[in-house]
Amino acid sequence: MKVPNRRGYFGKFGGRFVPETLIPLLYDLEKAYLKVKKDPSFWKEWQYLLKEYAGRPTPLYYAQNLSSYFGRKIKIYLKREDLLHTGAHKINNTIGQVLLAKRMGKNRIIAETGAGQHGVATATACALLGLKCVVYMGAKDTERQKLNVFRMKLLGAEVVPVYSGTQTLKDAINEALRDWVTNVSSTLYVIGSVVGPHPYPMVVRDFQSIIGIEIKKQILKKEGRLPDLVLACVGGGSNAMGTFYPFRQDLQVRLIGVEAAGVGLHTDHHSATLAVGEPGVLHGMLTYLLQDKVGQIKGAHSIAPGLDYPGVGPEHAYFKDSGRAEYVSVTDEEALEAFQLLSEKEGIIPALESAHAIAYLIKIAKDLPKDTIVVITLSGRGDKDVSSVREYIEGN
């Protein structure tokens, strides 16, 4: 069965639960996207920019030191999205959506950002392609991520702090949606993950699928077979879906998404939506959410700012229920250990988000059979996290 269906559903998840004002825009966006999807000139332009400007294809690096650290005959490969321009996978999607906006004749882009990675990637694409860019960011996040705010401003974007609700990512998305409801004709909302109303989860998935498509080609060349295990961290779920989607029909490949358990799943301070969330409707989609008994959305927590979201992409909810992917979680502590381990063993400082995927491998490595081939998507680099990790380590 092909997902999403015509109504934007992945099994029972997805849909477009937004105010009426936006519905005609979502139809326009869907129509415009389905049109460019069949247009080779669009993909040529996208591929050209990703190659010459952003640095694709990214290497699939055999992490020999890390592999032998586990003292067993497993082979660990890292998909190096951290080497991309702006330091994370986010640029695959923003260049795609901003190109799409241009073809739709929009001259103004809005985006939400939590940590600032998607904001920076959107501001970058807008600078490159000459569109006006406004980024909504929770007021708490603008405080925590001052450098990224400055980066976005350098790139010519306007950064609007959001003071409503919990003043974090989820409220930034609300505010972006409110802006879009108000400026419907000039503006396209460039969403940062496989979340939101249809067609966004599909559009973002398709742009990010370049990750998994490359992995497949590269691993076949290096190993002559597909990997046994594929790991990626899950915030909204875009790097994980981009990694998983091309493998969805290769049932011998185990797909594992790693969420943030924060301080622990027994507390209220985590972002493990798929592990302990329940179905509900937020940001235009029906999916698993962190919410209370009444249906109020809870704040999320993770040491990794990009994982700090109380919802998750509807296709992950579908993969969870259908069993196609497994979803697990690791704590802040475990992610920090992995952050340090990868830095020491391989000379690669990973983003704290990506460190979650490494951390889960550390947990299960001893149980993996001989000759297991593991691919981990390293969604971003850790430069942005160095100072907060330092504070954390010195604070303890």
Add this chain to the structure above:
Amino acid sequence: MKKNASLIKKAINTIKSKGEVAVIPYICCWDPDLETTEAILWELAEVEPACIELGFPFSDPVADGPTIQKAIVRALEHQPTFEAYFDFISRLNQKGFPHPIVCMTYYNIIYRFGLGNTVEHALKSGLAGFIIPDLPIEEAQPWIKANQNSGLATIFLATPTSSKERIQKIVKHTKGFLYYVSITGITGARDSLPEDLAYRLKTTKNLCGSNLPLAVGFGISKREQIKLLSPYTDAFIIGSAIVKIIEEKGKNSPKEIKTFLKNLKNL
């Protein structure tokens, strides 16, 4: 009398036949506390509203502007449950509250409570219907089905971006009144409304036919606006302008809100 969609229609017709303006005030339940909410409701009853929109707060109100967002934050401090909301409606009706009340809330609250459960509680408590701003007709099939024989007002919204064909579809599923959103935007009082609003209301009214009243909302706060638009709509929804008074006067707002609405109605 049973509180439902047809009662709202009747109320609007009665008010109009007297040559008065039909208003639909909005307040958020528990803003700033339940006592004040009840006091406001009884004052509102005296201005003879067509019905009252009583919000149940949701943490992520994407269709609302800053004024109503703040009201929702004040209300959420009481950690209200949906059961408590229905209990409150029951008590009001037992005391003989004379006007229909509709609940405005976001879909997750209803989804979480259960659609059938929500309808059952609404009927038991004497709530007249629901406005769910993030439930477009595309997603409304389960909700419409749950209301097949309920008689409750299933109030959908039409906006300036809705095509004629869409409005026709929306009208088919709408009971009580059609909620026409005056602007492309979020809730909040505005000094000026779009110039083509009267024309849009006129064409929308035609699409509603004689059976479904039309109400216009978002940005309505002034007598001049009402005077200008009265020929083209059956009722006016007034939210942020009232909520602003609650924000400023808190427990002392009830009387002031009544005065405000009386002035507004008095053309």
